[in-house]
Amino acid sequence: MAYLELHDIKKSYYLGNEAFPVLKGLNLSFEQGEFVSILGESGGGKTTLMNIIGGLDSNYTGDVVLNGQSLRHDTNKQLDAYRRQTIGFIFQNFNLISHLTVLQNVMVSLEMTTLTRKQQEDRARELLNQVGLAEHIKKFPNQLSGGQKQRVAIARALASDPEIIIADEPTGALDSQNTQEILELLDQIATDGKLVITVTHSQTVANYGTRIVRLTDGQISEDQQIKQPYQVGNENELSTHTLKFTATLKMALENMRYNLKRNILIIIGAAIGIFSVIVMLGLGNGVQGYINHEIYSQVNPNALQIAKNVSDSESANPNKISMQSKDKNRLRKIKHVKNVADGYYVQGGSQLRLGRKTAAVSFMQTFNPTILKKSITKGSAPKNGQILLTKEIAAKLNKKHPYSLIGKKITFYQNTLNRQKRPVTLSKTLTVSGVAKANTGSTSMTYQTMKAIYQAKKIKIQPNFVTLEVTGSVKNVKPVQNKIKTYRNSRHKQQYTITGVGGFVDTLNTYINLAVNVLATIAGISLLVSAIMIIVVLYISVSERTKEIGILRALGASKGSIRNLFFSEAFFIGLFSSILAIGLAEGLAAVANHIAQSGIHYQIMQIVPGNILFGVIVSIVISLLAALAPAGKAARLDPIESLSYE
Numbered sequence: 001m002a003y004l005e006l007h008d009i010k011k012s013y014y015l016g017n018e019a020f021p022v023l024k025g026l027n028l029s030f031e032q033g034e035f036v037s038i039l040g041e042s043g044g045g046k047t048t049l050m051n052i053i054g055g056l057d058s059n060y061t062g063d064v065v066l067n068g069q070s071l072r073h074d075t076n077k078q079l080d081a082y083r084r085q086t087i088g089f090i091f092q093n094f095n096l097i098s099h100l101t102v103l104q105n106v107m108v109s110l111e112m113t114t115l116t117r118k119q120q121e122d123r124a125r126e127l128l129n130q131v132g133l134a135e136h137i138k139k140f141p142n143q144l145s146g147g148q149k150q151r152v153a154i155a156r157a158l159a160s161d162p163e164i165i166i167a168d169e170p171t172g173a174l175d176s177q178n179t180q181e182i183l184e185l186l187d188q189i190a191t192d193g194k195l196v197i198t199v200t201h202s203q204t205v206a207n208y209g210t211r212i213v214r215l216t217d218g219q220i221s222e223d224q225q226i227k228q229p230y231q232v233g234n235e236n237e238l239s240t241h242t243l244k245f246t247a248t249l250k251m252a253l254e255n256m257r258y259n260l261k262r263n264i265l266i267i268i269g270a271a272i273g274i275f276s277v278i279v280m281l282g283l284g285n286g287v288q289g290y291i292n293h294e295i296y297s298q299v300n301p302n303a304l305q306i307a308k309n310v311s312d313s314e315s316a317n318p319n320k321i322s323m324q325s326k327d328k329n330r331l332r333k334i335k336h337v338k339n340v341a342d343g344y345y346v347q348g349g350s351q352l353r354l355g356r357k358t359a360a361v362s363f364m365q366t367f368n369p370t371i372l373k374k375s376i377t378k379g380s381a382p383k384n385g386q387i388l389l390t391k392e393i394a395a396k397l398n399k400k401h402p403y404s405l406i407g408k409k410i411t412f413y414q415n416t417l418n419r420q421k422r423p424v425t426l427s428k429t430l431t432v433s434g435v436a437k438a439n440t441g442s443t444s445m446t447y448q449t450m451k452a453i454y455q456a457k458k459i460k461i462q463p464n465f466v467t468l469e470v471t472g473s474v475k476n477v478k479p480v481q482n483k484i485k486t487y488r489n490s491r492h493k494q495q496y497t498i499t500g501v502g503g504f505v506d507t508l509n510t511y512i513n514l515a516v517n518v519l520a521t522i523a524g525i526s527l528l529v530s531a532i533m534i535i536v537v538l539y540i541s542v543s544e545r546t547k548e549i550g551i552l553r554a555l556g557a558s559k560g561s562i563r564n565l566f567f568s569e570a571f572f573i574g575l576f577s578s579i580l581a582i583g584l585a586e587g588l589a590a591v592a593n594h595i596a597q598s599g600i601h602y603q604i605m606q607i608v609p610g611n612i613l614f615g616v617i618v619s620i621v622i623s624l625l626a627a628l629a630p631a632g633k634a635a636r637l638d639p640i641e642s643l644s645y646e
């Protein structure tokens with residue numbers, strides 16, 4: 001049993017249904033230490049044969065047997081491993097990866113071995129030293145001569161220490177001097193005990209080997225040993241694996257660096273979509289926050305005032321308008337409702353006096369949670385026996401120093417009717433507890449104080465409204481309001497009227513959310529455009545890198561690794577564009593907030609960590625989704641066609 005055997009290899013190419021037989025039943029055996037030249041005219045099927053031996057082509061009949069093991073039954077993965085571990089390819093047109101340096105070109109093959117990073121680098125340098133390129137390792141392929149390029153290819157072919165070197169017209173593109181040197185290197189490889197198979201149509205090149213096999217009309221016409229084969233060397237193949245994900249990430253970065261300008265443009269393009277999404281979200285937070293802040297500073301949206309819904313004729317009847325225990329208990333039972341408290345208001349007939357100055361109060365009410373403590377600019381909320389004044393009223397009593405009234409005693413008068421329906425004037429000396437803004441505060445006293453003032457003239461008051469507070473978020477206000485609206489009176493009208501801004505705030509927030517969503521949709525469309533751009537760019541990248549894909553497959557990279565290569569590139573496009581977008585959005589936020597700060601004293605653009613995380617994730621996910629089709633196409637490319645891609 002020979003080391004490598006070919007059994008009745010037949011191969012035809014098809015144009016439509018017409019078969020063009022190229023190899024018509026080849027039987028050959030090779031041993032390690034042989035330097036075999038396959039000689040034949042152009043178009044005779046030499047490359048076809050090399051692709052079959054090299055595991056690039058499995059579409060043939062017959063069998064290739066290595067060390068007694070047939071390649072026929074190998075899975076794609078096993079063939080990948082065979083190319084990585086057993087075969088080293090050398091091509092007529094070198095097939096180096098143009099955006100990688102000499103050292104990196106050799107490293108690509110070594111990255112598929114189990115050697116450590118340091119060992120890989122040492123081996124790459126050692127091999128390049130052997131082929132006389134020690135000083136050129138940092139150069140790119142286009143900075144090398146043809147002979148030098150082929151030496152890099154030889155170093156790369158030897159990297160994983162394969163047992164078989166397949167060289168397809170290795171000197172075809174070289175002058176005689178370089179041809180001589182390359183042949184010496186190949187001869188050296190054979191003396192190390194490896195099987196070297198070269199393809200040539202030059203008799204001179206063929207004469208260099210230990211054996212010449214002549215291929216004529218798809219068959220072996222001559223098989224001649226011209227020298228003794230070399231000694232078989234020690235078998236010490238390196239164990240290998242396909243390109244790891246870290247390696248594809250690194251390669252993607254290198255490729256992006258090589259096409260830097262184009263990639264910067266793509267990243268800018270993709271960043272615009274993410275930028276607009278982050279800006280929209282930040283602006284949404286800011287605007288909503290600002291509006292809520294404005295409303296909350298004026299009113300308490302969680303406080304509601306509830307009064308009876310009465311007709312005009314009923315409005316003068318205290319029994320009709322008073323809120324009874326039954327009403328209050330009903331309200332108390334509603335979910336999220338707390339602190340149902342009595343309230344009383346009087347419209348007209350109220351007056352305040354300090355010395356000789358008087359002030360008429362058109363609307364007087366009991367202090368309740370709808371009056372914000374924040375509205376009290378000086379002093380405090382009224383306790384029993386105290387009164388809170390609006391600045392307007394206070395100014396009527398002391399124009400120059402309205403705040404000096406705080407702590408002073410003033411007299412409160414109220415005209416009303418007693419139980420006998422006779423007009424009486426109630427009066428009470430009260431201490432001014434504080435001064436409040438007229439628009440948000442109210443001249444007010446506690447319910448107890450109000451009740452006591454009436455009680456002094458034996459008049460019993462009943463609450464003509466109640467206040468309640470809604471617990472939790474402002475979103476709970478609307479359901480409470482809706483529940484209250486369901487109560488009907490005997491005329492099937494709503495039994496209560498509700499005042500409070502909570503429901504309005506909630507509705508407003510709904511509208512803001514709607515506006516934000518509309519803007520986010522527009523941002524989403526720009527994201528879609530970015531995604532389409534990434535798809536197009538990656539397709540272009542796949543066709544530009546077709547040759548590289550072929551080279552990587554020939555070196556033994558799996559389909560999965562090729563797919564990962566493009567996913568890696570998409571990942572970086574997504575990552576970098578999100579970083580750029582975040583930077584731009586933060587920059588815009590800084591400027592917008594600086595301007596807003598001086599105008600409305602509020603951070604109008606609030607980009608929270610969640611928005612940033614969302615931006616990064618969306619950007620990467622969209623890029624990866626965009627890469628699905630191009631990466632799939634790259635992985636499905638036929639290695640032989642890719643290698644011959646011009």
Ligand SMILES: Nc1ncnc2c1ncn2[C@@H]1O[C@H](COP(=O)(O)OP(=O)(O)OP(=O)(O)O)[C@@H](O)[C@H]1O
Pocket residue numbers: 013014022040041042043044045046047048049201
């Ligand atoms: N993919 C293909 N489809 C159809 N015909 C093909 C294909 N590849 C090669 N052939 C044909 O098969 C024949 C053998 O091609 P191959 O490349 O193996 O020849 P070769 O001996 O290596 O030639 P050269 O020395 O010129 O490189 C040629 O006639 C070629 O046109």
